[in-house]
Amino acid sequence: MKRIGFQFKVRQDRLAEYKEQHTRVWPEMLDALRAAGWRNYSLFARADGLIFGYFETDDSLQAAQAKMAATEVNARWQAFMAPFTDANARPDESFVELEEYFHLP
Numbered sequence: 001m002k003r004i005g006f007q008f009k010v011r012q013d014r015l016a017e018y019k020e021q022h023t024r025v026w027p028e029m030l031d032a033l034r035a036a037g038w039r040n041y042s043l044f045a046r047a048d049g050l051i052f053g054y055f056e057t058d059d060s061l062q063a064a065q066a067k068m069a070a071t072e073v074n075a076r077w078q079a080f081m082a083p084f085t086d087a088n089a090r091p092d093e094s095f096v097e098l099e100e101y102f103h104l105p
Contacts, residue, residue: 005098012049036067
């Protein structure tokens, strides 16, 4: 199992709405994440819109993202969430993986 930490940015003026959308993630999106091997997935927000994400997988971040990119529901979800970011890419393509340098088991 690999622990993945990543960050990306959402628009500060849309942060509250962005977080609200995550209280009702589509069931088929949740199913796709599970089927792609994303486990123990959490998102954390800073007031300026910086998002920290964490999940566990048997794959690399790139492999886990590729599995999701192959699903139709992910394409719809990313298009739906795109207005919340300033990135010129889909939100899931702007993840910056963070180096794990300490872990207390």
